[in-house]
Amino acid sequence: MNEEQLADKSNQEILVHLMENYGDMVLRVAFTYVKQRQIAEDISQEIFIKCFKSLDTFQNRSSYQTWLYRITVNYCKDYVRSWSFRKLIPLSVIHRDSNPNYDSVVSHVVKQEENRLLFNKVLNLSVKLREVLILYYYEDLSIPEIANILGVKPSTIKTRLHRARKNLKEGIEGGILFEK
Structure with missing residues (x-):
């Protein structure tokens, strides 16, 4: 409809x-x-x-x-x-329903664990960075749409996305993401 x-x-x-x-x-x-x-x-x-x-x-x-x-x-x-x-x-962790084809049960479990760890890392970001990242990557909204929803300029959304990606990258490269 x-x-x-x-x-x-x-x-x-x-x-x-x-x-x-x-x-x-x-x-x-x-x-x-x-x-x-x-x-x-x-x-x-x-x-x-x-x-x-x-x-x-x-x-x-x-x-x-x-x-x-x-x-x-x-x-x-x-x-x-x-x-x-x-x-x-x-x-x-809330995941979208999906039915991907995996080569084996092991790769499926590994992929699920990687996704869980990554999502937990996303949840540790500040609310401002986290909301932009979720709306952009998980909800597939455009930068102008996110700017409209949050009531900020598109340039602010771009900056927050950049900072969120940078924080995640540092966490992954530093091994923080894969620590227990």
């Missing part, structure tokens, strides 16, 4: 569409902020409640996806500011 078709639907139908198409995205973004799956799930529910209550105010100046990203990022930032958590260790 495209954006034009959604305009003719009821708020309940629009909400169902948004939850089905963007629910995983909302959960991943929330997880990048709080680093705990259960809390991220609770936040996701709150975001969709807020979205439902705000559907009448949607003005079609952006896509529903961009609008939902903006609500998600703003809600997560407010949550992090209001909640006193620091240095939480994630119990699991």
